[in-house]
Amino acid sequence: xxxxxxxxxxxxxxxxxxxxxxxxxxxxxxxxxxxxxxxxxxxxxxxxxxxxxxxxxxxxxxxxxxxxxxxxxxxxxxxxxxxxxxxxxxxxxxxxxxxxxxxxxxxxxxxxxxxxxxxxxxxxxxxxxxxxxxxxxxxxxxxxxxxxxxxxxxxxxxxxxxxxxxxxxxxxxxxxxxxxxxxxxxxxxxxxxxxxxxxxxxxxxxxxxxxxxxxxxxxxxxxxxxxxxxxxxxxxxxxxxxxxxxxxxxxxxxxxxxxxxxxxxxxxxxxxxxxxxxxxxxxxxxxxxxxxxxxxxxxxxxxxxxxxxxxxxxxxxxxxxxxxxxxxxxxxxxxxxxxxxxxxxxxxxxxxxxxxxxxxxxxxxxxxxxxxxxxxxxxxxxxxxxxxxxxxxxxxxxxxxxxxxxxxxxxxxxxxxxxxxxxxxxxxxxxxxxxxxxxxxxxxxxxxxxxxxxxxxxxxxxxxxxxxxxxxxxxxxxxxxxxxxxxxxxx
Numbered sequence: 001x002x003x004x005x006x007x008x009x010x011x012x013x014x015x016x017x018x019x020x021x022x023x024x025x026x027x028x029x030x031x032x033x034x035x036x037x038x039x040x041x042x043x044x045x046x047x048x049x050x051x052x053x054x055x056x057x058x059x060x061x062x063x064x065x066x067x068x069x070x071x072x073x074x075x076x077x078x079x080x081x082x083x084x085x086x087x088x089x090x091x092x093x094x095x096x097x098x099x100x101x102x103x104x105x106x107x108x109x110x111x112x113x114x115x116x117x118x119x120x121x122x123x124x125x126x127x128x129x130x131x132x133x134x135x136x137x138x139x140x141x142x143x144x145x146x147x148x149x150x151x152x153x154x155x156x157x158x159x160x161x162x163x164x165x166x167x168x169x170x171x172x173x174x175x176x177x178x179x180x181x182x183x184x185x186x187x188x189x190x191x192x193x194x195x196x197x198x199x200x201x202x203x204x205x206x207x208x209x210x211x212x213x214x215x216x217x218x219x220x221x222x223x224x225x226x227x228x229x230x231x232x233x234x235x236x237x238x239x240x241x242x243x244x245x246x247x248x249x250x251x252x253x254x255x256x257x258x259x260x261x262x263x264x265x266x267x268x269x270x271x272x273x274x275x276x277x278x279x280x281x282x283x284x285x286x287x288x289x290x291x292x293x294x295x296x297x298x299x300x301x302x303x304x305x306x307x308x309x310x311x312x313x314x315x316x317x318x319x320x321x322x323x324x325x326x327x328x329x330x331x332x333x334x335x336x337x338x339x340x341x342x343x344x345x346x347x348x349x350x351x352x353x354x355x356x357x358x359x360x361x362x363x364x365x366x367x368x369x370x371x372x373x374x375x376x377x378x379x380x381x382x383x384x385x386x387x388x389x390x391x392x393x394x395x396x397x398x399x400x401x402x403x404x405x406x407x408x409x410x411x412x413x414x415x416x417x418x419x420x421x422x423x424x425x426x427x428x429x430x431x432x433x434x435x436x437x438x439x440x441x442x443x444x445x446x447x448x449x450x451x452x453x454x455x456x457x458x459x460x461x462x463x464x465x466x467x468x469x470x471x472x473x474x475x476x477x478x479x480x481x482x483x484x485x486x487x488x489x490x491x
């Protein structure tokens with residue numbers, strides 16, 4: 001197991017060019033699926049190992065940090081690694097039949113090569129203990145994501161990918177400038193070493209500038225309101241499997257980077273007390289949750305609706321981070337896990353709809369529940385989790401967020417979060433009402449239920465939403481341990 005931190009990155013990275021050289025067809029998909037399940041097994045072993053024995057350090061080439069590059073796995077990134085690996089292991093089998101219907105067959109090998117590179121980048125960002133390598137893996141995942149989005153069958157996918165490229169490049173550049181400024185005053189790039197050296201340099205203006213650049217760069221990457229404009233088009237026009245994968249993982253990894261920068265590199269006192277970030281983050285997040293929830297209500301395409309919903313849900317995570325407390329951070333980390341489950345299930349359900357009718361426009365889904373009951377039921381349950389109905393994973397996240405707000409004495413914020421959940425009811429109901437209660441057009445009479453190869457991955461995530469809404473011993477308890485470790489609170 002001591003080699004798993006490196007193998008989790010090396011295996012998909014080496015598999016990507018191999019997949020690219022395979023003939024187009026089923027073989028690239030089968031190899032990618034095998035790789036994703038191998039990575040999931042390693043991620044689970046690492047998480048259990050960290051929970052049992054503490055943080056794991058892997059020194060590349062035997063060079064001791066801070067001189068050498070270190071992969072350091074603690075409770076927080078072991079948990080996020082497991083989330084990314086689990087979503088990858090579910091989405092990759094779905095991607096085979098889904099991509100065949102949306103991506104030209106001659107590009108199958110390229111599609112799965114780019115998919116594995118995106119997967120590699122996200123895993124690398126999460127596992128590395130080096131702030132510069134975090135940027136390197138960020139670029140690996142971003143560049144391959146741009147190309148994946150551009151493979152969408154709608155020509156607007158090219159525009160969406162280009163917009164994402166521009167905004168993503170600006171965000172990455174800001175982050176890199178911050179890393180360079182930190183290196184100029186500390187002489188190190190190791191995250192643990194930075195966290196030890198920066199407290200003595202908190203009054204240095206270069207450190208303040210580096211903090212501002214890094215936070216702005218990460219905010220662009222995680223689509224924090226009002227820096228979210230690239231996200232709706234990217235999710236809407238990408239191939240369905242790509243939408244599901246990046247919606248469930250990419251922005252969650254960006255939230256992880258934000259948490260790591262604020263709480264590990266700079267420390268909570270500097271980040272949220274000395275710098276004026278807490279009120280800025282809180283106000284922007286509240287406005288973002290309200291504004292993007294209202295935007296979601298008015299969307300005509302179900303994928304675009306879910307895209308705006310994702311920005312709102314990211315606002316909830318940012319609210320939890322802004323509290324700077326164990327309970328608030330527990331809520332944010334728990335929501336990383338739960339949102340990956342609910343948004344993965346919802347986008348996969350829409351992928352199954354697109355597979356059968358070639359569209360995700362809400363009006364085109366009229367009466368689909370009569371011919372695709374399992375798919376629409378999956379969407380409905382995922383929607384209930386998104387709203388935060390009890391006995392679903394989404395309820396657990398909302399409960400922790402409301403509890404954290406009340407702990408601060410901010411009852412008004414708890415009210416706002418409850419009211420925005422009602423907005424979620426409105427935009428989820430839009431889809432359910434059309435699919436369940438409208439008449440099926442005669443042109444759709446020959447539409448059949450999605451094949452099992454698509455339904456099984458969808459329902460794995462749907463059932464996970466129910467399971468982790470009832471039994472929180474894994475998700476919430478691991479998140480609480482991670483929050484306590486970040487804030488230096490004894491368990």
